[in-house]
Every structure is written in structure tokens, then in C-alpha cells.
Amino acid sequence: MVGRYSRGLGYLLAHQIGDHERARDLLQETFYIAIEKLRKTELKKPERLAGYLRGIALRVALNAGRRRKREPAGLDISAIAAIPHNEPRQFQHVASKETLSAVRKILQSMPVKRDRELLTRFYIYDQDKQEICRELGLNSLHFNRVLFRAKNRFRKLLEKSTEVSDFMSSNND
Amino acid sequence: MNEKYIELHLVVDRYLQDTLSAGEVAEFEERLTWDQELIDELDLAERLRDGLREATGEVSYTVAADRTGIGNWLSNLFFAPQYAAAASFVLAVSLTAGVLLNPFGAGRGTDGFQATPTEIVPLVVVRGATASPVVFSPGTQLVLLVDVTGSHASYRVTIRADQPGASPLWTHDDMLPTYLESLAVSMPGGLLEAGPYVLTVEGVSTSDDGEKIYEHIQNTPFESVPAE
Numbered sequence: 001m002v003g004r005y006s007r008g009l010g011y012l013l014a015h016q017i018g019d020h021e022r023a024r025d026l027l028q029e030t031f032y033i034a035i036e037k038l039r040k041t042e043l044k045k046p047e048r049l050a051g052y053l054r055g056i057a058l059r060v061a062l063n064a065g066r067r068r069k070r071e072p073a074g075l076d077i078s079a080i081a082a083i084p085h086n087e088p089r090q091f092q093h094v095a096s097k098e099t100l101s102a103v104r105k106i107l108q109s110m111p112v113k114r115d116r117e118l119l120t121r122f123y124i125y126d127q128d129k130q131e132i133c134r135e136l137g138l139n140s141l142h143f144n145r146v147l148f149r150a151k152n153r154f155r156k157l158l159e160k161s162t163e164v165s166d167f168m169s170s171n172n173d
Numbered sequence: 174m175n176e177k178y179i180e181l182h183l184v185v186d187r188y189l190q191d192t193l194s195a196g197e198v199a200e201f202e203e204r205l206t207w208d209q210e211l212i213d214e215l216d217l218a219e220r221l222r223d224g225l226r227e228a229t230g231e232v233s234y235t236v237a238a239d240r241t242g243i244g245n246w247l248s249n250l251f252f253a254p255q256y257a258a259a260a261s262f263v264l265a266v267s268l269t270a271g272v273l274l275n276p277f278g279a280g281r282g283t284d285g286f287q288a289t290p291t292e293i294v295p296l297v298v299v300r301g302a303t304a305s306p307v308v309f310s311p312g313t314q315l316v317l318l319v320d321v322t323g324s325h326a327s328y329r330v331t332i333r334a335d336q337p338g339a340s341p342l343w344t345h346d347d348m349l350p351t352y353l354e355s356l357a358v359s360m361p362g363g364l365l366e367a368g369p370y371v372l373t374v375e376g377v378s379t380s381d382d383g384e385k386i387y388e389h390i391q392n393t394p395f396e397s398v399p400a401e
Contacts, residue, residue, distance in 0.1 A: 008206035011215060015188075050206045054199075057206075103224035123222045124229060126190045129183060147183065149350075154221050 002031055005050070009057050016061035026064060030057045102157035106150055114138070115146045122147070174200040179211070185218045291316060292362070295355070296372065296393050306398035311363030317372065318355040321390060325376030329387055330358050335369035335394055342370075347377060365397040 009030055013023035034056050043049060110116050114136050121127040121136075133143055174197070179185065184201055187193050193201060205211055294307055295318040309315060321328060327347045333339040343364065348356050356374065371394050375387040 005206050007212050012202050051203045054202050054206055099220050099224040103228045123225045155217055
């Protein structure tokens, strides 16, 4: 359960509280509560486990401002310890530069000013899709396609950068 | 909430914008707890969003010049607001290989190999007029550039005669958009006899069982004309 749901719940918590670092602590708290509850009461619908965990995570995030002391008596330490500990990667500062470099390349490779403006309005100013289409004279399909292609190209550029970083780090070892 | 819904309704991006409905949020977050690909998608969107915000705070960037000048023309023509009301026709513009592939002209290169003349023809559909001809010449290689409107990862292209019940004459699966984000359909110049044809583009996706699913995207008619 921990292995399967850690990453997703971690993202969910980070989105709720806006802090990835703190979300990791809350993730441990979420699993602690879930494991304790499931030990006492079996889930009536096992297929609803994802929703069940989500509910617990949201409540944990909601109470994040409050300080609670919990005694870990009877806790399955090995399960909690199995939660991945995401220390900043050695090349995290490089990864940020890679992201920026990839974004610049995407913008430079878009010859149509309107497409660049689409990305700017949608991702930076959080403008609504319908509003952007109306103001720029676009149809829905074109809008989706510009986003899809930008993301696809971004993904490939990042993958390529990661390969180079991994190669460099393995050579430096 | 399935993958198609998430893609079509830009759920990942709208989640980051906090513009999903309460029901959509609940369904999306529930799926997010276990769907590793969805988490990857969210991570990518977040990084793109953060990268764009940081990039636009910097000194202006320059746009790479388009080598042929046709990219802007195609994009503006195809996506102009007047598109919906415009007449439709298939516009074929022939570009010689000497511009893009062999600046010294076709023929025997210095390494002794015979260079095959290649013609690159963008197929653009604008509603309205009659189809313009696409010249097929034996002994040459023809590359049709087809702009697609789908957002699939890959495509299947089929060419058949424009008549009921016609069998495919040429087909290629798992094609990826390349030059100018179009599909480059390459074939021998002598493949098609004179007459009307239709080029069909289908988007390719995969079901949960791993089966390929083909979704019709567009038909592009054109007229094959033999070279004089």
C-alpha cells in the first residue's frame, strides 16, 4: 500500500498545503492513520481504498496547522520506513536549469506568436481556455494540440537532459 | 474519470489552476493516488508551468528563423479565424529537394551514390475549391506533409483511391509528427496512377488491454497527376 500510494498521496498533500517538504511529513502521518484505522476496521469496499486514503490525506492537510502528538505505539515501523525519502537530488540545481533550458527551447521553436501567447496566457496568467480561444481566434482542437505538443516536446527535452546528467554523474563517480 | 476525459478536458492543467469542479477534483485526486502515469503528467505540467513563469521573467528570447518560410504561412492559413467560412481545396506546393535536402542539385554525389530526387509537398485542406494536382514522377521520392489536428502520440496514414470500397494502396502505422509538426508521408513517385485519391489520418491510442485503438481524424483528398 505504501509503495503504491506514496507518490500520489505526496502530490495531493503538496497541492493542498503548497509545500513539498512539509507534505512528506504529512504523508507519513497519513499512512500512520490509515494503517491504524484499517487494522481496527476492515474496509467494506476494498476497491475504494484510493478514495479512503485521499479522504484521510485531505483531513491531515486540513489539520496541518495544528500540532498533534501521536504515540507510535504498535506502529508498523517498517511500513512507514518504506515511504521513499526524497532528498534533494545531487543535481537538483542542474535539473532546474534543465527545465528552464527546455522551456526556452520550446518557446524558440514556436514560430507562431499566437501559440506562444497561448502558453503564456494559460500557464502564467491562468486564463480560461474558452477565453483564450475567443480572444486569439482559435478552435478548441488547435488549443489542445498546441498544449499537447508543447508538453510532448518538453518531456523529450527533459528526458534528453536527464540522460546527459546521468551520464555526467556516472563519469564523475 | 478515464484517460480520454482527462486529456480532452485538460484536467491536469485545470487542477493546477484550481478550476476543476468539486466532483472533478474528487475523481482526479482519487486516481492520482495510484496512477503513476497521471502523476508523471502532473509533474510535467507543473514543471512546464514553473519553467514558463520563470522564463518570461527574463530578457527577451529570439525565435529561430523558419528555413523555408512556409511554417508561418501554413499555420496562419490553416488556423486563421476565417477558416470556418473559407472555401475548401487541396493546395499542393511543390518544393524541390535541392532547397532542403541537396543544395547542389540531384544526381551523382561526390561519394559516387545516386541521389534520388525528392519532392516535398505540403497537403493543406481549406474548405472550398477543387483539388489541386500532386505530381507523381517515377524515379523520384515524394514526401507529402500532412498537418494533423489530433493530439495523439502517433498516427496511422492510409492512401486509397477516392471511390467507394477502394482498398488501401499505401498504409503506415505509428507515425510520429516530424517536420513542422506534420506527418511526413514518403513514397516512391511512381506509386500512384493518375486519378483522385484520399489520404486518411487516424490517431492511435492503446486500450487498457493493450489493444490498439484507431480514431478517425481527417480525410485529405488530392489528385494524382503524372509528370509531363
